[in-house]
Amino acid sequence: MSEGCKTIGVLTSGGDAPGMNAAVRAVVRTATAKGMEVKGIRRGYAGLLDEDIVDMPPVSVSDIIHRGGTILYTARCREMFQPEVQDHAAEICRKHGIEGLVIIGGDGSFRGAGALAERGINTIGVPGTIDLDIACTDYTIGFDTAINTAMEAIDKIRDTSTSHERVSIVEVMGRQAGYIAMWCAIANGAEDMLLPEMYDHDEQALIDRIIEKRRKGKKHHIIINAEGIGHSVSMAARIEAATGIETRATILGHMQRGGTPTCKDRVYASIMGAKAVELLQEGKSKRIVAYRGGAFVDYDIQEALHMQKSLPEDYIRISKSLIR
Amino acid sequence: MSEGCKTIGVLTSGGDAPGMNAAVRAVVRTATAKGMEVKGIRRGYAGLLDEDIVDMPPVSVSDIIHRGGTILYTARCREMFQPEVQDHAAEICRKHGIEGLVIIGGDGSFRGAGALAERGINTIGVPGTIDLDIACTDYTIGFDTAINTAMEAIDKIRDTSTSHERVSIVEVMGRQAGYIAMWCAIANGAEDMLLPEMYDHDEQALIDRIIEKRRKGKKHHIIINAEGIGHSVSMAARIEAATGIETRATILGHMQRGGTPTCKDRVYASIMGAKAVELLQEGKSKRIVAYRGGAFVDYDIQEALHMQKSLPEDYIRISKSLIR
Amino acid sequence: MSEGCKTIGVLTSGGDAPGMNAAVRAVVRTATAKGMEVKGIRRGYAGLLDEDIVDMPPVSVSDIIHRGGTILYTARCREMFQPEVQDHAAEICRKHGIEGLVIIGGDGSFRGAGALAERGINTIGVPGTIDLDIACTDYTIGFDTAINTAMEAIDKIRDTSTSHERVSIVEVMGRQAGYIAMWCAIANGAEDMLLPEMYDHDEQALIDRIIEKRRKGKKHHIIINAEGIGHSVSMAARIEAATGIETRATILGHMQRGGTPTCKDRVYASIMGAKAVELLQEGKSKRIVAYRGGAFVDYDIQEALHMQKSLPEDYIRISKSLIR
């Protein structure tokens, strides 16, 4: 433990995601078991700059593994992109004795982590976002809960859509990325999915498919639309006008960010939180914990921020015979 | 069984509601046990007029008690308010040997039931609507499931609202009636509720309450808004502008109509469906099955349609110290 | 408020039930709004005797309405049946300035409440038990959550029971009373129910029904058995031996006592907690808050303890054609 940290901080940043509490708990428990002390920084980088910092003994994380949200609160913090603010943030860490810092968040948060690492604070990023849009990892904290939340809501919408023989557009989260939409489209047996990565803007073709399926006797037509495409309400009005079939839009919204985490989110978030502490103990810095190729690994932050990822081929090919 | 019916029909009408299938199943099972035959009329009165009528042996209702929606489909049918259409509908019933008819739906559907009764078809209404806005009864099929669906969604929104220290407006169903909104406001420990029955249109007072509570340290502010008031998105924009606190609106929408019914909805819907058949067997007509004063009772349809009901005093008084 | 209490206590006693926290929260919030102070007594009467008493400002009940269990802990306390222990308990109340006491629990707990009332402490009972076995009330805190928990588990058991064409015995809670068993039997579309109130001990008749239904093509046979009858495992073995059909027993057990409360349990528990404080404010004592005939009412404790209740006629008659 010679090179390791004695006192570490932990913060959650960006949009919250179910499982963040499990990660925070794992950071505290693992660090404590290794003889480190943990400080909780509230409201992400904004709270760091405000020195909104509290001690986190083991009891502070009792009874939180199953809770949605983040007990540390979170915020977006644009200032943190400015070099002089980054200097200041590093100083605050030093003032509070924080030698290592675990940052749970998305790509924006990791840029701050990179900046702090360059300023001498050992930082480890843990991917937390329901959108799955972090290139270096096949798993991000909260995605599994979000897809189940959305899927269960869509199952309910499907019941009533069938009873009324309606077309339903359901808009799920995912501004840049269609992962949630694609998973739900497969899982809910949807008739159509609109993903930002492969949207053809051909609304007429969509309308034609609806008319054709109705002719074949389909009692409902569920369209999963990603937030990145949006406009679900006006799209519904146009479809209803063109087809004569009652069409309703639902925007699932923020409920997708909350809720008690699924088993996978609790377990993976726990392992990632623990891994982050192990890396700090080994004296590592500027790394992101990731899950890739079926294993927990870690990458250099800069390297990770330059990776690309796209919707898996398999899923797209296979969904063609399943979603229709 | 001398005055009773030998063949009865069953239909679901108006907006669908979880538990309608349990009621349909109880109609079929109870009627079969009493030696009657059952015909299912699909898509409400619209289907009756189209003679979309199927035999319902006991096996047709196997494995449906737990399913949302209605296996008989449903529709709204404006034509059914016209006397000559009502004449025709009664004739179709006679043509198919339907002596008695169980109509599961809301007030609009019961008006049709009254008209058919006057034309010699024995009709019994069963209250099915998630909105609880049928005056003669303290219970309507689907309300219990709808409030639990909404409550669970709001629990999730509350998680993320707290993490981000946001104001959240959640719009729940209820065009004329604030029952869903009031129950959720109590159950979710909301800070404010806006009900059509008692809306003061004083948005400034609402804004003042938000600012005051934030000053006192409240991390979230959940406002439950009933559909009958609506305008949640623009209201959120105005609140954010006035308070400077991030404010988000979610319109829960049609998911509130679906989903597997709760235990109460399955049990009460089953009892009401069975009661409807018992009434037909006794030769009764033009009655609505209701739950009132803690017991299952029945009322004359016309009488029932003229009853009034309002939000219970108790709830309103008590919610004053609980919702704040 | 002249006759009312200035400081009140609240405790939960006997088996815990989902919704107890909502009741505790309503006691604290309502009392605070009326200018009273609240003291929480932990671990029921046992904690009272140990003077395990804490102040409960409004913040102590933040964020608990949706939590299962009871933040005040609970215990059974046999000593409290002894008159000299009751004297001592009343003295402890006086020592801590507790003029009024809200007791959330079952019949056993209410006997203690009656004894304290005779010793000058104003006591109000609130019915909290998942078993619904309190005679004066049609509702007890936790029953609605328990039946939904059991029902959802049985829905899952039914899936696998059908896949394997098995007989399944599911034992639900209810030592003296078959309410949970009866509601689940109706809600899960069970084939048989065994209730302590009307158990005929005729296992051969049960076996004959299983064989007959299998002959008619039924793919599963679900038997809901109440804890008060028990012996599910040995019964399964005997049925398998007699019928040659694979038969499995599941004892649902303590999971039925936990979980986030349903909407009804949160709302009714909130109203009952608030009512209890209103009664104390009016100077009432030795009363139980109840829900009867569709309204929230209150009864004298002694009177309430002598009431009788039995399974509702309606349910039993109707279940005959539904459960089979």
Place this chain on the structure above:
Amino acid sequence: MSEGCKTIGVLTSGGDAPGMNAAVRAVVRTATAKGMEVKGIRRGYAGLLDEDIVDMPPVSVSDIIHRGGTILYTARCREMFQPEVQDHAAEICRKHGIEGLVIIGGDGSFRGAGALAERGINTIGVPGTIDLDIACTDYTIGFDTAINTAMEAIDKIRDTSTSHERVSIVEVMGRQAGYIAMWCAIANGAEDMLLPEMYDHDEQALIDRIIEKRRKGKKHHIIINAEGIGHSVSMAARIEAATGIETRATILGHMQRGGTPTCKDRVYASIMGAKAVELLQEGKSKRIVAYRGGAFVDYDIQEALHMQKSLPEDYIRISKSLIR
């Protein structure tokens, strides 16, 4: 498509698992899209031997993706291990024109698949078991649903365990393998886990840990015990006798096999079902579809049956500071 099959069969075998219906649906939909016909074989190999075979047009798999259990029913079939029975089974396939066969099940079922492949029927196995105990794959259909079902039940048990300050032993499925137990122990924040792979039989050490934690103020002590170790009820009695702390056992049982599948189980099962058809189309036989190293792959059946797998190192190391 020259080497591919024109008519394929599909069966589910061994213990049922949530997601099997999604796999069956994907087989039917993908095959239909490729111009193949599908026959459903009911009750696994037992149904094949009985020629319990039905046509599966696309409509036969409508509205099943979200259902637990298997619409094809399942059974264990010991006879299928005998070479002459395998000869007969292959003949029945040929008689019904079944050139390719998708077998959804566990290792036992794959041995039958291997035997049929040697007899000229193209067979593809798809791993379906809640226990995750198939060596060649990191994912099996149903595991994700089972761990969430168990986790949610344990969350509820934990509520009441805390309220009563009890020790709770919860027995989860897993006769040979402790995967469900390990995942739940991490996800539920358990204090102890007993896994068949690493059970030390040192009950005294377990009792000592319970006593020590109680001394430190822990309000509950949850022990997750795998079915393969069992004896939860007698273990609870011994712990209660030794510690004086109330101790209760719950055996979760068959509810873990049912329920609507999670999003992951629906999506992965769909992909695996589709992959199986693609392999048959390519003329492949005697393969198992697997998920390994983060990708969907396939292995020779014999090879797969000889693979070994053990609990992942990471999980075990990390759980040491998390489960305690």
